[in-house]
Amino acid sequence: MSGLQPVGLVKGPGETPLEFKFITPDKDNLKSGEFIYYLLNSRKIICRITKRHPLRLYPDLYLSKPSVPPEKIVRVLGLSNREFELFEMTAMIMGYFDQAMGFINPRIPPKPGQPVFLAEAETIQEVLMKKKAGDVGSIHIGYLLNRDEDVAVVLDASLVTSEHLCILASTGSGKSYLAGVLIEELLKPYNSGAVLILDPHGEYHTLKELEGRKEFNSAGYRPLIRIFGKDEIKIRLSELEYDELLNLLPGLTEKMEALLSRAFRELEGTKFTAKELMELIEANAGSDAATTAQAIRWRIRRYIEEIDVIDDYEHIELKELLKPGQASVLQLTELSDIEQQVLVSVLLKRILKARINAEKGQSGEKLDYPVFVVVEEAHRFASRDSRSYPVLKTILSEGRKFGVGVCLISQRPSKIDSDILSQCMTQIIMRIVNPADQDNIRSSVESIGREMIDELPGLTKGQALVAGVAINAPVLIRVRKRLTSHGGISKDAPSEWIKWRERGGVEEKPVVKVKETKLFWE
Amino acid sequence: MRRGSIFENVGMLKEMVRELEQANGELDVEIKGLQDENPLRILDGVRVVGVDGSEFSPLRELGIPVGAVQASRIKVTHGSGEYHVEIFSDFVHIEENLNLKRFAMEIELLMESMDGESYLFYDGSLLLSFVSELNTKIAREYMKLMTKLIKESENTSTPLIGYIDRSYAKDLARRCGIPNSFDAGLLKDIMPVMSYTQPVRCDKNLGYEDAISFSYLKIVGLPSRIEFPAWMEDDIQECVRIVLAESRIGSTGNYPYILERAHKYAAITAKEKDTMMRVVKSSGVSFKWISKVIP
Amino acid sequence: MKVVAVKGFREFDVEGELQIGDFIRCGDLIGLVKGLRIEEPEFVSYLSKYDVDEIKRFMPDVVEVKKIAECITLCDLKLSDPVRTPEIGDDVVVLSDDEIRSLHMQSGQSGNGFSIPYLLQLVDRADISVIKRLLERLMRIIPEEKELLDILMCEVEYAIMKKMQLR
Numbered sequence: 006m007s008g009l010q011p012v013g014l015v016k017g018p019g020e021t022p023l024e025f026k027f028i029t030p031d032k033d034n035l036k037s038g039e040f041i042y043y044l045l046n047s048r049k050i051i052c053r054i055t056k057r058h059p060l061r062l063y064p065d066l067y068l069s070k071p072s073v074p075p076e077k078i079v080r081v082l083g084l085s086n087r088e089f090e091l092f093e094m095t096a097m098i099m100g101y102f103d104q105a106m107g108f109i110n111p112r113i114p115p116k117p118g119q120p121v122f123l124a125e126a127e128t129i130q131e132v133l134m135k136k137k138a139g140d141v142g143s144i145h146i147g148y149l150l151n152r153d154e155d156v157a158v159v160l161d162a163s164l165v166t167s168e169h170l171c172i173l174a175s176t177g178s179g180k181s182y183l184a185g186v187l188i189e190e191l192l193k194p195y196n197s198g199a200v201l202i203l204d205p206h207g208e209y210h211t212l213k214e215l216e217g218r219k220e221f222n223s224a225g226y227r228p229l230i231r232i233f234g235k236d237e238i239k240i241r242l243s244e245l246e247y248d249e250l251l252n253l254l255p256g257l258t259e260k261m262e263a264l265l266s267r268a269f270r271e272l273e274g275t276k277f278t279a280k281e282l283m284e285l286i287e288a289n290a291g292s293d294a295a296t297t298a299q300a301i302r303w304r305i306r307r308y309i310e311e312i313d314v315i316d317d318y319e320h321i322e323l324k325e326l327l328k329p330g331q332a333s334v335l336q337l338t339e340l341s342d343i344e345q346q347v348l349v350s351v352l353l354k355r356i357l358k359a360r361i362n363a364e365k366g367q368s369g370e371k372l373d374y375p376v377f378v379v380v381e382e383a384h385r386f387a388s389r390d391s392r393s394y395p396v397l398k399t400i401l402s403e404g405r406k407f408g409v410g411v412c413l414i415s416q417r418p419s420k421i422d423s424d425i426l427s428q429c430m431t432q433i434i435m436r437i438v439n440p441a442d443q444d445n446i447r448s449s450v451e452s453i454g455r456e457m458i459d460e461l462p463g464l465t466k467g468q469a470l471v472a473g474v475a476i477n478a479p480v481l482i483r484v485r486k487r488l489t490s491h492g493g494i495s496k497d498a499p500s501e502w503i504k505w506r507e508r509g510g511v512e513e514k515p516v517v518k519v520k521e522t523k524l525f526w527e
Numbered sequence: 528m529r530r531g532s533i534f535e536n537v538g539m540l541k542e543m544v545r546e547l548e549q550a551n552g553e554l555d556v557e558i559k560g561l562q563d564e565n566p567l568r569i570l571d572g573v574r575v576v577g578v579d580g581s582e583f584s585p586l587r588e589l590g591i592p593v594g595a596v597q598a599s600r601i602k603v604t605h606g607s608g609e610y611h612v613e614i615f616s617d618f619v620h621i622e623e624n625l626n627l628k629r630f631a632m633e634i635e636l637l638m639e640s641m642d643g644e645s646y647l648f649y650d651g652s653l654l655l656s657f658v659s660e661l662n663t664k665i666a667r668e669y670m671k672l673m674t675k676l677i678k679e680s681e682n683t684s685t686p687l688i689g690y691i692d693r694s695y696a697k698d699l700a701r702r703c704g705i706p707n708s709f710d711a712g713l714l715k716d717i718m719p720v721m722s723y724t725q726p727v728r729c730d731k732n733l734g735y736e737d738a739i740s741f742s743y744l745k746i747v748g749l750p751s752r753i754e755f756p757a758w759m760e761d762d763i764q765e766c767v768r769i770v771l772a773e774s775r776i777g778s779t780g781n782y783p784y785i786l787e788r789a790h791k792y793a794a795i796t797a798k799e800k801d802t803m804m805r806v807v808k809s810s811g812v813s814f815k816w817i818s819k820v821i822p
Numbered sequence: 823m824k825v826v827a828v829k830g831f832r833e834f835d836v837e838g839e840l841q842i843g844d845f846i847r848c849g850d851l852i853g854l855v856k857g858l859r860i861e862e863p864e865f866v867s868y869l870s871k872y873d874v875d876e877i878k879r880f881m882p883d884v885v886e887v888k889k890i891a892e893c894i895t896l897c898d899l900k901l902s903d904p905v906r907t908p909e910i911g912d913d914v915v916v917l918s919d920d921e922i923r924s925l926h927m928q929s930g931q932s933g934n935g936f937s938i939p940y941l942l943q944l945v946d947r948a949d950i951s952v953i954k955r956l957l958e959r960l961m962r963i964i965p966e967e968k969e970l971l972d973i974l975m976c977e978v979e980y981a982i983m984k985k986m987q988l989r
Contacts (some may be wrong), residue, residue: 066977073970081970083901083939567880601883610882776880778867788883802911
């Protein structure tokens, strides 16, 4: 593909002042989403193809029998079979690119008859990407979807991590694979990120493989992947905020709340246990309110002692979880929804607080470097009725100031509160079929035009739309191949049934296995 | 010579015509009336044959001495729906005498039809009065053909009728000493509608004419003349009935159907003439060359 | 049979017993019979005197009618567009099924490609029923292309059907 040869000629203006139409006989090369340019005062005015409309349609008659190709009818009627196909393409003018100003619309549409050129790979890279692959602070996420040649699509890591990212896609379109690519990039030597992954489905343990891969090692740098299982994820009861505690205990009467509040205030600042809390409540209650205290005690037993992540003694240290050059995978697999929400809420609040402490030089737990948190199944944590909603909302709106970046991954974007979604300034959207989800994306994500939204149902596994601050213009990509294997694949029920029968119906020894199956390209 | 145009002197013409037709009463001829019969009843089962010919020499002016003759024969058995039409043609050098060639073809067609049963109709006179103006060799040829035809008619007892629609023959007029007049003109007012004159034997002139007799037949208007071999005189009434019936079924009611049709088939159409002209032109042969090659 | 009139670049008349949809050859031209008519017979001038039956019995030759087939030039022997008209007097022969078949199967490099290049022209020039008949005929003669011809036939029938629409 060379830019020297024009691919079409301008027909005239389109429906909006930013659009124009051109005609191309090109059958294969020009796709919707492709980048082209016309020349204005020898400047390349970059445009994106938004529509592809065949001009010469076969009359319905020619298409009436699937077994008879229309070309044959054309031939039988004695017409030559040459170049019937002409396409009218609609292109959106993006403008010429200025390093300082971004895209500048020249406000002069191309003249009818003017040639249109296919944008060369270098032009696209220069104009669309803020970084080159391998640069410090670059995320090489994939390649331009429309090109057969590999035109790398590179995001700006600093903008991705500070201004938040969302990955939205229907189930099975490859979103956790893509998140894997993202995390790999963040752990490359040129980023050496501090990444926390909240993994409700146990899909990210395979990242461990990258520790030994040469692509990740350089001059003394070796990334570390830590996997935290259920037993290692602990929050000390005394670390809970009063509100969080209150949240955990449903149906408290005013009397109960007063007793609880009093006891909590008295114990605040000490490393108290649940038993100590209950004893103090009972003591404070005396005989007058013995039944009330009894009721609280029952609730604490039921809702706090039963919750494994809340522990009297153990506590995860943030510095263990978050370090540059380290990704920590919290496997939430065996936790209940409430446990997960409480954990996320408490953890994120601590992280934000630690960053604020560090930035403002306050006392208390500190994290001296920005961090990036990947939240899988984000709709569970970011819907309005979730216990983790308030803290997520705070982080999404204020985290950028303090270096707490979040990546929200979800297959149900419509369940994510749009206040939260609209704070993700970089969006990677894969195949979305559900109209409610499309609507939510349309209303929360301003940078994506309607014509790009329309592309979403047509994307296949491993293809994505990337938009937002980390790239100069929205592009369609094919996600690059992961260096580590993909942990999240669907269960193959029949083969497991067969395996079970072959074992003679005996239970398999629980062995944690890293599946080597790969999702794409093989 | 009179002063004035024809227009001014047209009165004199009228006078002359009246004179021609007024010499009546003195003709020595017997007129017989005919019954008004249904012509279809008369003709039912009667076989008639009509022969006619035509010629075309369009190329004489162009210097190409080639001409075309065409003759037709139609046989109809009235009442049966059976008929047979044949058309014959030939191309001849002008020097061969187009007219004689046509005559020979017509005679041949008639000869072939002598079956002792059919009534043969010939469009024209059996008397070859014009041959006296031709050179003797050609004149002899004509007479030889006609004599043979008359003989064959008699030998095979096949009725042969030469039909002359508008005859200016003067046989009767001359015999009565009115040579400026003509028979049909004189008979027009004498003969009643649907009548005929008894046969009169022709005057011997070139030698064969005494074998031919003639009658006039009046349907309406000017009488037509019919000529036939003398042997038919005895049965003339039957013959005249058939000619009358044949004439009445014709499209005009005054001309034999069988000759009307024969004429139609023999006529060389404008389209045929065009085609001939095109053939000559497209043959690529120069006209001069043709006129040299053909003596 | 002969050509008796040439009425235009593609239209000519042939005198003779032909049927609608007959393929005819006239020199190197291929034509199709698209209409039939009878030239006014001579017996009408006798009708005032006799009835038709009497005319048939007594004047049989005038009953003979001239049958004229109105023909359209489709193509030449190579299926190309015609570049000349037939001429008056040209001999006309009717094509047999085998000849029709080989005419239509001669295109393509291998020489056995099916093609009816004249059809588009014919749509404008002939009655739709003639086209229908033509397609039926081709289906019978070239059964292996029936599926394709069916498509064309469907469109023809649809066009006929649309004429029935009430407004």
